[in-house]
Amino acid sequence: MPELPEVEFAARRLRTWAVGRTVSAAEAEPGSPLRDVTPEALAEGLTGRRFEGVRRHGKLLMIDLSGDRVLLSHLGMTGKWLRSKPGDTPRAGTRVQLALDDGARLDYVDPRRLGHLRWLPADEARRHPMVTGLGPDALEICATAGGLAEQLDWSKRAIKVALMDQSLVAGVGNIYAAEALWMAGINPFVRACDLEPDDYARLAAAIARAMTESLDRERDGEIRYIQDRAAQNPFEIYGRTDAPCPRCRAAIMRVLQQQRSTFYCPVCQPDR
DNA sequence: CTTATCCCCTGCCGGC
DNA sequence: TGCCGGCAGGGGATAA
Numbered sequence: 001m002p003e004l005p006e007v008e009f010a011a012r013r014l015r016t017w018a019v020g021r022t023v024s025a026a027e028a029e030p031g032s033p034l035r036d037v038t039p040e041a042l043a044e045g046l047t048g049r050r051f052e053g054v055r056r057h058g059k060l061l062m063i064d065l066s067g068d069r070v071l072l073s074h075l076g077m078t079g080k081w082l083r084s085k086p087g088d089t090p091r092a093g094t095r096v097q098l099a100l101d102d103g104a105r106l107d108y109v110d111p112r113r114l115g116h117l118r119w120l121p122a123d124e125a126r127r128h129p130m131v132t133g134l135g136p137d138a139l140e141i142c143a144t145a146g147g148l149a150e151q152l153d154w155s156k157r158a159i160k161v162a163l164m165d166q167s168l169v170a171g172v173g174n175i176y177a178a179e180a181l182w183m184a185g186i187n188p189f190v191r192a193c194d195l196e197p198d199d200y201a202r203l204a205a206a207i208a209r210a211m212t213e214s215l216d217r218e219r220d221g222e223i224r225y226i227q228d229r230a231a232q233n234p235f236e237i238y239g240r241t242d243a244p245c246p247r248c249r250a251a252i253m254r255v256l257q258q259q260r261s262t263f264y265c266p267v268c269q270p271d272r
Numbered sequence: 273c274t275t276a277t278c279c280c281c282t283g284c285c286g287g288c
Numbered sequence: 289t290g291c292c293g294g295c296a297g298g299g300g301a302t303a304a
Contacts, residue, residue: 002297002298003297003298006297033281059298059299074298074299075297075298076281076297076298076299077281077282077296077297077298077299078281078282078283078296078297078298079298092282092283093282093283110281111281111282111283112280112281112282112283112296112298113280113281113282114280114281114282114298114299115298115299116298116299116300130299155274155275156274156275157274157275157276161275161276166298166299173297173298174296174297174298175297176297238297239297258275258276258277259276259277259278260297261295261296
């Protein structure tokens, strides 16, 4: 579920909760989203380590621990890091529990198990395809003049599909692709190679704006994913099939693109 | 090489 | 009321 803003928010919370703290006990569930590490090895590896920092690139969290070890954490569709107390009953979908030396507990919760956790020496983490396979971070590249176009304008795929390819630009998912293309007035099916430099400039600004707005909205609250309840949906067009376009009142369309829902306004985002 | 398709998982919702 | 299909913000593996 999380895209760049939600993962950034998770990184900030993890920093305040964990950096400087030491893991006093760890427990991981078999069958959890652990990759290339057993629950026992992860729990044993984490115990006694101190959190040194939390970095984010695109949707990937890189959690640095003492002794030059890194926990790579990708939240997938339903992953979250939450703080609780040692006695609390774990909420459904809890896969990892870390007791910290300040008396708090860190829980990795991932009901659908589509997330990824990897436990690696720092140098291996740096070289891991999960890290090296990512394109530039979306917020950074969108702040660079011409940067977004340089990443995408050679591709013959639909701009929405190319935008969501994490090896080209890291951090844009289904929601922010829809929101940004709507803000920029670009049809999601136009080939990336057919967009003009001016289109890319508007698109980069739109991505930055859509993501920044979410970060501002989430600053003081808990991450809250939309439920299909229109009243809670904070987005302009995502999830709003048949609702009037906020700009022109035409009905928002929902179509499938690469097996994922694409939302757009047929009037504000015309074919070309 | 790039691109398209299927698959992985669980939970919720609306329709019959 | 209960079952069933569709859908969900993720990426990886595989085939063309």
